[in-house]
Amino acid sequence: MSILEMKVPSPGESITEVEIATWLVKDGDYVEKDQPIAEVDSDKATLELPAEQSGVITLKAEEGEVVQVGQVVCLIDMDAAKPNGAATPAAEAPKEEASNVAEPAKQEAPKPAVAPAPQTYATGAPSPAAKKILDEKGVSASQVTGSGRDGRITKTDAELAAVPSMGGNAINSTGSRNATTTKLSVLRRKIASRLVSVKNETAMLTTFNEVDMSEIFRLRKLYKEEFAAKHGVGLGFMSFFTKAVTRALQMYPDVNASIDGDYKINYDFCDISIAVSGPKGLMVPVMRNAENMSFRGIEATIKDLAIKVRDGKISVDEMTGGTFTITNGGTFGSMLSTPIINPPQSAILGMHNIIQRPVAVDGQVVIRPMMYVAMSYDHRIIDGKESVGFLVAVKEAIDNPVELLMGGDERRGLEL
Secondary structure, eight states: OOEEEEEOOOOSTTOOEEEEEEESSOTTOEEOTTOEEEEEEOSSOEEEEEOSSOEEEEEOSOTTOEEETTOEEEEEETTSOOOSSOOOOOOOOOOOGGGGSOOOOOOOOOOOOOOOOOOOTTTTOBOHHHHHHHHHHTOOGGGOOOOSGGGOBOHHHHHHHHSOOSSOSOOSOOSOOOOOOOOOOHHHHHHHHHHHHHHHHSOEEEEEEEEEOHHHHHHHHHHHHHHHHHHSSOOOHHHHHHHHHHHHHHHSGGGGEEEETTEEEEOSSOOEEEOEEETTEEEOOEETTGGGOOHHHHHHHHHHHHHHHHHTOOOHHHHSOOSEEEEEGGGGTOSOOOOOOOTTOSEEEEEOOEEEEEEEETTEEEEEEEEEEEEEEETTTSOHHHHHHHHHHHHHHHHSHHHHHSTTOHHHHTTO
Protein backbone atom coordinates (compact mmCIF):
# COMPACT_ATOMS: atom_id res chain seq x y z
CA MET A 1 0.00 0.00 0.00
CA SER A 2 1.42 3.40 -1.03
CA ILE A 3 0.49 6.08 1.47
CA LEU A 4 1.37 9.73 0.89
CA GLU A 5 1.67 11.98 3.92
CA MET A 6 0.51 15.46 3.02
CA LYS A 7 2.27 18.14 5.03
CA VAL A 8 1.42 21.81 5.38
CA PRO A 9 3.60 23.74 2.90
CA SER A 10 5.12 27.08 3.88
CA PRO A 11 2.79 29.86 2.65
CA GLY A 12 5.55 32.43 2.87
CA GLU A 13 8.51 33.76 4.76
CA SER A 14 8.11 34.08 8.56
CA ILE A 15 4.84 32.08 8.61
CA THR A 16 5.19 29.11 10.99
CA GLU A 17 1.60 27.99 11.50
CA VAL A 18 -1.78 28.01 9.77
CA GLU A 19 -5.35 27.17 10.71
CA ILE A 20 -7.49 24.61 8.90
CA ALA A 21 -10.38 26.88 7.98
CA THR A 22 -12.47 24.42 5.95
CA TRP A 23 -12.05 20.89 4.65
CA LEU A 24 -13.40 20.78 1.10
CA VAL A 25 -13.54 16.96 1.15
CA LYS A 26 -14.71 14.35 3.64
CA ASP A 27 -12.76 11.56 5.29
CA GLY A 28 -12.69 8.58 2.90
CA ASP A 29 -13.36 10.62 -0.27
CA TYR A 30 -11.45 9.90 -3.46
CA VAL A 31 -9.51 12.99 -4.55
CA GLU A 32 -7.77 13.85 -7.80
CA LYS A 33 -4.26 15.29 -8.01
CA ASP A 34 -4.24 19.10 -7.66
CA GLN A 35 -7.87 19.09 -6.47
CA PRO A 36 -8.38 21.67 -3.68
CA ILE A 37 -8.95 19.71 -0.49
CA ALA A 38 -8.83 22.43 2.17
CA GLU A 39 -8.73 26.16 2.82
CA VAL A 40 -6.07 27.24 5.31
CA ASP A 41 -5.79 30.62 7.02
CA SER A 42 -2.39 32.14 7.62
CA ASP A 43 -1.80 35.48 9.31
CA LYS A 44 -1.65 37.12 5.88
CA ALA A 45 -4.13 35.38 3.57
CA THR A 46 -6.46 32.44 3.02
CA LEU A 47 -4.95 29.80 0.74
CA GLU A 48 -6.15 26.60 -0.90
CA LEU A 49 -4.36 23.32 -0.18
CA PRO A 50 -4.29 21.07 -3.30
CA ALA A 51 -3.99 17.28 -3.24
CA GLU A 52 -0.48 16.18 -4.14
CA GLN A 53 -1.63 12.83 -5.60
CA SER A 54 -4.85 10.99 -6.47
CA GLY A 55 -6.33 8.50 -4.04
CA VAL A 56 -8.55 8.00 -0.99
CA ILE A 57 -7.98 10.65 1.67
CA THR A 58 -7.82 10.25 5.44
CA LEU A 59 -8.02 13.50 7.42
CA LYS A 60 -5.62 13.98 10.33
CA ALA A 61 -6.64 17.48 11.48
CA GLU A 62 -9.93 19.07 12.46
CA GLU A 63 -11.47 22.27 11.11
CA GLY A 64 -10.36 25.18 13.27
CA GLU A 65 -7.20 23.38 14.38
CA VAL A 66 -3.93 25.32 14.28
CA VAL A 67 -1.18 23.22 12.66
CA GLN A 68 2.52 23.88 12.19
CA VAL A 69 4.14 24.28 8.78
CA GLY A 70 5.45 20.81 7.85
CA GLN A 71 2.86 18.96 9.98
CA VAL A 72 0.98 16.01 8.43
CA VAL A 73 -2.68 16.96 8.00
CA CYS A 74 -3.94 14.09 5.85
CA LEU A 75 -2.99 10.78 4.24
CA ILE A 76 -3.68 9.77 0.64
CA ASP A 77 -3.86 6.07 -0.28
CA MET A 78 -2.53 6.17 -3.84
CA ASP A 79 -3.30 2.46 -4.46
CA ALA A 80 -7.03 2.87 -3.85
CA ALA A 81 -9.17 2.33 -6.94
CA LYS A 82 -11.13 5.24 -8.27
CA PRO A 83 -14.85 4.63 -7.82
CA ASN A 84 -16.99 4.47 -10.93
CA GLY A 85 -19.37 7.05 -9.60
CA ALA A 86 -20.87 8.46 -6.51
CA ALA A 87 -22.27 5.81 -4.26
CA THR A 88 -25.99 5.50 -4.52
CA PRO A 89 -27.56 5.32 -1.15
CA ALA A 90 -29.55 2.16 -0.58
CA ALA A 91 -33.21 2.65 -1.17
CA GLU A 92 -35.15 2.76 1.98
CA ALA A 93 -37.58 -0.06 2.53
CA PRO A 94 -41.14 1.13 2.12
CA LYS A 95 -42.66 1.82 5.42
CA GLU A 96 -45.65 -0.15 6.39
CA GLU A 97 -48.81 1.67 5.85
CA ALA A 98 -49.83 1.00 9.40
CA SER A 99 -46.75 2.87 10.65
CA ASN A 100 -47.90 6.00 8.87
CA VAL A 101 -51.32 5.89 10.45
CA ALA A 102 -51.53 7.66 13.71
CA GLU A 103 -53.11 5.73 16.49
CA PRO A 104 -56.44 7.12 17.54
CA ALA A 105 -56.10 9.34 20.53
CA LYS A 106 -57.24 7.79 23.72
CA GLN A 107 -60.36 9.18 25.24
CA GLU A 108 -59.49 11.16 28.30
CA ALA A 109 -61.89 11.64 31.10
CA PRO A 110 -63.25 15.17 31.06
CA LYS A 111 -61.58 17.37 33.64
CA PRO A 112 -63.87 18.94 36.14
CA ALA A 113 -64.46 22.59 35.49
CA VAL A 114 -62.64 24.91 37.86
CA ALA A 115 -65.08 27.05 39.75
CA PRO A 116 -64.38 30.77 39.35
CA ALA A 117 -63.11 32.60 42.39
CA PRO A 118 -65.94 34.14 44.35
CA GLN A 119 -66.48 37.85 43.89
CA THR A 120 -66.42 39.75 47.18
CA TYR A 121 -65.91 43.28 48.36
CA ALA A 122 -62.12 42.55 48.36
CA THR A 123 -61.94 41.60 44.69
CA GLY A 124 -59.89 44.22 42.82
CA ALA A 125 -59.48 46.32 45.93
CA PRO A 126 -55.90 47.28 46.90
CA SER A 127 -54.56 46.89 50.37
CA PRO A 128 -53.54 50.16 52.07
CA ALA A 129 -49.85 49.59 51.18
CA ALA A 130 -50.74 48.66 47.61
CA LYS A 131 -53.02 51.71 47.25
CA LYS A 132 -50.20 54.02 48.33
CA ILE A 133 -47.86 52.55 45.70
CA LEU A 134 -50.47 52.74 42.92
CA ASP A 135 -51.30 56.35 43.78
CA GLU A 136 -47.64 57.34 43.76
CA LYS A 137 -47.06 55.71 40.36
CA GLY A 138 -50.32 56.88 38.83
CA VAL A 139 -51.57 53.35 38.12
CA SER A 140 -55.28 52.62 38.31
CA ALA A 141 -56.38 49.67 40.43
CA SER A 142 -58.61 48.55 37.55
CA GLN A 143 -55.43 47.81 35.53
CA VAL A 144 -54.09 45.37 38.12
CA THR A 145 -55.15 41.79 38.76
CA GLY A 146 -54.99 40.94 42.42
CA SER A 147 -53.34 37.75 43.61
CA GLY A 148 -54.41 38.00 47.23
CA ARG A 149 -57.33 36.32 48.95
CA ASP A 150 -60.58 36.79 47.01
CA GLY A 151 -58.63 38.79 44.35
CA ARG A 152 -57.33 41.54 46.66
CA ILE A 153 -54.45 43.60 45.21
CA THR A 154 -51.39 43.07 47.35
CA LYS A 155 -48.32 45.25 47.81
CA THR A 156 -46.35 42.90 45.51
CA ASP A 157 -49.05 43.19 42.80
CA ALA A 158 -48.79 46.98 43.01
CA GLU A 159 -45.00 47.01 42.85
CA LEU A 160 -44.96 44.75 39.79
CA ALA A 161 -47.65 46.76 38.03
CA ALA A 162 -45.79 50.01 38.70
CA VAL A 163 -42.49 48.88 37.15
CA PRO A 164 -43.36 49.55 33.48
CA SER A 165 -44.85 53.00 34.17
CA MET A 166 -44.63 53.73 30.43
CA GLY A 167 -46.08 51.50 27.77
CA GLY A 168 -48.70 49.59 29.75
CA ASN A 169 -48.46 47.04 32.55
CA ALA A 170 -46.70 44.20 30.71
CA ILE A 171 -43.86 42.93 32.87
CA ASN A 172 -41.87 40.58 30.62
CA SER A 173 -40.80 41.49 27.08
CA THR A 174 -40.51 38.84 24.39
CA GLY A 175 -37.87 38.32 21.71
CA SER A 176 -34.77 36.35 20.85
CA ARG A 177 -32.07 36.14 23.51
CA ASN A 178 -29.65 33.93 21.58
CA ALA A 179 -25.93 34.61 21.24
CA THR A 180 -23.42 32.92 18.96
CA THR A 181 -19.73 32.49 19.75
CA THR A 182 -17.38 32.01 16.79
CA LYS A 183 -13.62 31.65 16.96
CA LEU A 184 -11.76 34.33 15.01
CA SER A 185 -9.67 33.07 12.11
CA VAL A 186 -5.87 33.27 12.23
CA LEU A 187 -6.05 36.08 9.67
CA ARG A 188 -8.58 38.08 11.69
CA ARG A 189 -6.63 37.55 14.93
CA LYS A 190 -3.43 38.71 13.26
CA ILE A 191 -5.16 41.79 11.83
CA ALA A 192 -6.56 42.61 15.27
CA SER A 193 -3.14 42.25 16.87
CA ARG A 194 -1.46 44.44 14.26
CA LEU A 195 -4.08 47.18 14.49
CA VAL A 196 -3.79 47.32 18.27
CA SER A 197 -0.01 47.47 18.01
CA VAL A 198 -0.29 50.38 15.54
CA LYS A 199 -2.37 52.37 18.02
CA ASN A 200 0.02 51.55 20.87
CA GLU A 201 3.37 51.84 19.12
CA THR A 202 2.99 54.75 16.66
CA ALA A 203 2.36 58.44 17.09
CA MET A 204 -0.61 58.37 14.71
CA LEU A 205 -2.21 61.62 13.63
CA THR A 206 -4.74 62.42 10.88
CA THR A 207 -4.99 65.47 8.64
CA PHE A 208 -7.96 66.27 6.38
CA ASN A 209 -8.74 68.12 3.17
CA GLU A 210 -11.37 68.11 0.43
CA VAL A 211 -11.07 67.61 -3.30
CA ASP A 212 -13.22 68.76 -6.20
CA MET A 213 -14.09 65.79 -8.41
CA SER A 214 -15.54 67.88 -11.26
CA GLU A 215 -12.66 67.37 -13.69
CA ILE A 216 -12.47 63.62 -13.05
CA PHE A 217 -16.23 63.38 -13.57
CA ARG A 218 -15.84 65.23 -16.87
CA LEU A 219 -12.99 63.01 -18.06
CA ARG A 220 -14.75 59.79 -17.15
CA LYS A 221 -17.99 60.87 -18.80
CA LEU A 222 -16.15 61.92 -21.95
CA TYR A 223 -13.76 58.98 -22.33
CA LYS A 224 -15.02 56.01 -20.29
CA GLU A 225 -16.58 54.16 -23.25
CA GLU A 226 -13.60 54.74 -25.53
CA PHE A 227 -11.19 53.81 -22.72
CA ALA A 228 -13.05 50.57 -21.96
CA ALA A 229 -13.28 49.64 -25.65
CA LYS A 230 -9.56 50.11 -26.22
CA HIS A 231 -8.10 48.83 -22.97
CA GLY A 232 -10.69 46.30 -21.77
CA VAL A 233 -11.03 47.87 -18.31
CA GLY A 234 -13.09 50.69 -16.89
CA LEU A 235 -11.75 54.13 -16.08
CA GLY A 236 -12.33 54.45 -12.34
CA PHE A 237 -11.43 56.86 -9.58
CA MET A 238 -8.61 54.71 -8.17
CA SER A 239 -6.28 55.28 -11.12
CA PHE A 240 -6.51 59.06 -10.66
CA PHE A 241 -5.87 58.81 -6.93
CA THR A 242 -3.00 56.34 -7.41
CA LYS A 243 -1.35 58.68 -9.91
CA ALA A 244 -1.90 61.64 -7.57
CA VAL A 245 -0.44 59.69 -4.63
CA THR A 246 2.67 58.50 -6.47
CA ARG A 247 3.32 62.08 -7.65
CA ALA A 248 2.96 63.39 -4.09
CA LEU A 249 5.18 60.60 -2.68
CA GLN A 250 7.99 61.68 -5.01
CA MET A 251 7.55 65.25 -3.82
CA TYR A 252 7.53 64.21 -0.15
CA PRO A 253 9.73 61.09 0.09
CA ASP A 254 9.50 60.75 3.89
CA VAL A 255 5.79 59.87 3.52
CA ASN A 256 7.01 56.89 1.48
CA ALA A 257 9.43 55.80 4.22
CA SER A 258 9.21 53.43 7.20
CA ILE A 259 10.87 53.39 10.59
CA ASP A 260 12.93 50.49 11.93
CA GLY A 261 14.07 51.12 15.48
CA ASP A 262 16.45 54.10 15.34
CA TYR A 263 16.63 54.06 11.55
CA LYS A 264 14.51 55.47 8.75
CA ILE A 265 14.16 53.47 5.52
CA ASN A 266 13.43 55.47 2.36
CA TYR A 267 12.26 53.73 -0.81
CA ASP A 268 12.88 54.96 -4.35
CA PHE A 269 9.81 53.04 -5.56
CA CYS A 270 6.10 53.38 -4.80
CA ASP A 271 4.48 50.04 -4.00
CA ILE A 272 0.87 51.05 -3.38
CA SER A 273 -1.33 48.83 -1.21
CA ILE A 274 -5.01 48.92 -2.17
CA ALA A 275 -7.58 47.97 0.47
CA VAL A 276 -10.04 45.47 -1.06
CA SER A 277 -13.05 43.97 0.71
CA GLY A 278 -13.36 40.20 0.20
CA PRO A 279 -15.29 37.24 1.63
CA LYS A 280 -12.62 36.74 4.30
CA GLY A 281 -12.53 40.42 5.26
CA LEU A 282 -10.32 43.33 4.26
CA MET A 283 -7.28 42.40 2.17
CA VAL A 284 -4.50 44.76 1.09
CA PRO A 285 -2.81 43.53 -2.12
CA VAL A 286 0.08 45.54 -3.53
CA MET A 287 0.70 47.25 -6.88
CA ARG A 288 4.46 47.14 -7.50
CA ASN A 289 6.19 50.23 -8.92
CA ALA A 290 2.91 52.08 -9.33
CA GLU A 291 4.86 55.25 -10.13
CA ASN A 292 5.64 53.79 -13.57
CA MET A 293 2.12 52.59 -14.36
CA SER A 294 -0.28 54.18 -16.84
CA PHE A 295 -3.97 54.69 -16.18
CA ARG A 296 -4.65 51.46 -18.08
CA GLY A 297 -1.98 49.60 -16.12
CA ILE A 298 -3.34 50.72 -12.76
CA GLU A 299 -6.94 49.86 -13.62
CA ALA A 300 -5.97 46.44 -15.00
CA THR A 301 -3.84 45.62 -11.95
CA ILE A 302 -6.54 46.67 -9.50
CA LYS A 303 -9.13 44.59 -11.38
CA ASP A 304 -6.86 41.54 -11.37
CA LEU A 305 -6.06 41.85 -7.65
CA ALA A 306 -9.72 42.44 -6.72
CA ILE A 307 -10.81 39.30 -8.60
CA LYS A 308 -8.15 37.25 -6.85
CA VAL A 309 -9.27 38.56 -3.44
CA ARG A 310 -12.92 37.83 -4.26
CA ASP A 311 -12.14 34.29 -5.44
CA GLY A 312 -9.70 33.55 -2.62
CA LYS A 313 -6.81 33.19 -5.10
CA ILE A 314 -4.61 35.99 -3.78
CA SER A 315 -1.08 34.85 -2.88
CA VAL A 316 1.03 35.83 0.11
CA ASP A 317 3.59 37.49 -2.17
CA GLU A 318 0.86 39.73 -3.62
CA MET A 319 -0.07 40.79 -0.08
CA THR A 320 3.46 41.43 1.16
CA GLY A 321 5.27 44.74 1.14
CA GLY A 322 3.80 48.07 0.16
CA THR A 323 5.13 51.52 1.01
CA PHE A 324 1.81 53.43 1.15
CA THR A 325 -1.87 52.42 1.34
CA ILE A 326 -5.03 53.81 -0.25
CA THR A 327 -8.41 52.82 1.19
CA ASN A 328 -11.80 53.85 -0.17
CA GLY A 329 -14.52 53.87 2.49
CA GLY A 330 -16.70 55.90 0.13
CA THR A 331 -17.80 52.72 -1.63
CA PHE A 332 -19.69 51.86 1.57
CA GLY A 333 -21.05 55.40 2.08
CA SER A 334 -18.48 56.75 4.54
CA MET A 335 -18.37 60.56 4.60
CA LEU A 336 -15.31 60.93 6.85
CA SER A 337 -13.00 58.64 8.79
CA THR A 338 -9.53 58.39 10.31
CA PRO A 339 -7.91 55.42 8.54
CA ILE A 340 -5.42 53.38 10.54
CA ILE A 341 -1.85 52.92 9.30
CA ASN A 342 -0.92 49.62 7.67
CA PRO A 343 2.39 48.67 9.37
CA PRO A 344 5.30 48.93 8.73
CA GLN A 345 4.17 51.76 6.47
CA SER A 346 4.07 55.30 7.82
CA ALA A 347 0.95 56.72 6.15
CA ILE A 348 -2.39 55.88 4.57
CA LEU A 349 -4.85 57.88 2.46
CA GLY A 350 -8.58 57.50 3.05
CA MET A 351 -11.07 58.31 0.29
CA HIS A 352 -14.75 58.91 1.07
CA ASN A 353 -18.09 59.33 -0.65
CA ILE A 354 -18.75 62.06 -3.18
CA ILE A 355 -21.47 64.56 -2.31
CA GLN A 356 -22.84 67.44 -4.34
CA ARG A 357 -22.12 70.42 -2.07
CA PRO A 358 -22.22 74.22 -2.40
CA VAL A 359 -18.71 75.69 -2.58
CA ALA A 360 -17.34 79.15 -3.27
CA VAL A 361 -15.56 79.46 -6.65
CA ASP A 362 -14.31 82.90 -7.77
CA GLY A 363 -16.67 84.59 -5.37
CA GLN A 364 -19.69 82.63 -6.56
CA VAL A 365 -21.52 79.79 -4.80
CA VAL A 366 -21.67 76.76 -7.09
CA ILE A 367 -22.60 73.10 -6.66
CA ARG A 368 -19.66 70.73 -7.09
CA PRO A 369 -19.05 66.99 -6.48
CA MET A 370 -16.81 67.11 -3.41
CA MET A 371 -14.97 64.42 -1.48
CA TYR A 372 -13.29 64.59 1.92
CA VAL A 373 -9.87 62.93 2.04
CA ALA A 374 -7.94 61.99 5.17
CA MET A 375 -4.32 61.02 5.67
CA SER A 376 -3.21 59.24 8.83
CA TYR A 377 0.54 59.27 9.41
CA ASP A 378 3.19 58.34 11.94
CA HIS A 379 4.32 61.60 13.51
CA ARG A 380 7.59 59.97 14.60
CA ILE A 381 8.84 60.06 11.03
CA ILE A 382 6.54 62.51 9.22
CA ASP A 383 6.21 66.12 10.34
CA GLY A 384 3.01 68.13 10.11
CA LYS A 385 4.41 70.27 7.31
CA GLU A 386 5.15 67.23 5.17
CA SER A 387 1.80 65.58 5.86
CA VAL A 388 -0.18 68.70 5.03
CA GLY A 389 1.98 69.38 1.96
CA PHE A 390 1.48 65.82 0.76
CA LEU A 391 -2.29 66.00 1.08
CA VAL A 392 -2.37 69.41 -0.63
CA ALA A 393 -0.36 67.91 -3.51
CA VAL A 394 -2.94 65.11 -3.81
CA LYS A 395 -5.73 67.70 -3.78
CA GLU A 396 -4.05 69.79 -6.50
CA ALA A 397 -3.64 66.74 -8.75
CA ILE A 398 -7.27 65.66 -8.33
CA ASP A 399 -8.57 69.20 -8.85
CA ASN A 400 -6.45 69.60 -12.01
CA PRO A 401 -5.65 66.11 -13.37
CA VAL A 402 -5.11 67.08 -17.01
CA GLU A 403 -2.20 69.41 -16.27
CA LEU A 404 -0.62 67.57 -13.33
CA LEU A 405 -1.30 63.90 -14.17
CA MET A 406 -1.65 63.87 -17.98
CA GLY A 407 0.98 66.37 -19.10
CA GLY A 408 -1.66 68.74 -20.45
CA ASP A 409 -3.00 66.22 -23.01
CA GLU A 410 -5.93 64.19 -21.72
CA ARG A 411 -6.19 61.83 -24.69
CA ARG A 412 -2.49 61.09 -24.66
CA GLY A 413 -2.57 60.67 -20.90
CA LEU A 414 -5.29 58.03 -21.27
CA GLU A 415 -3.45 56.42 -24.23
CA LEU A 416 -6.39 56.96 -26.57
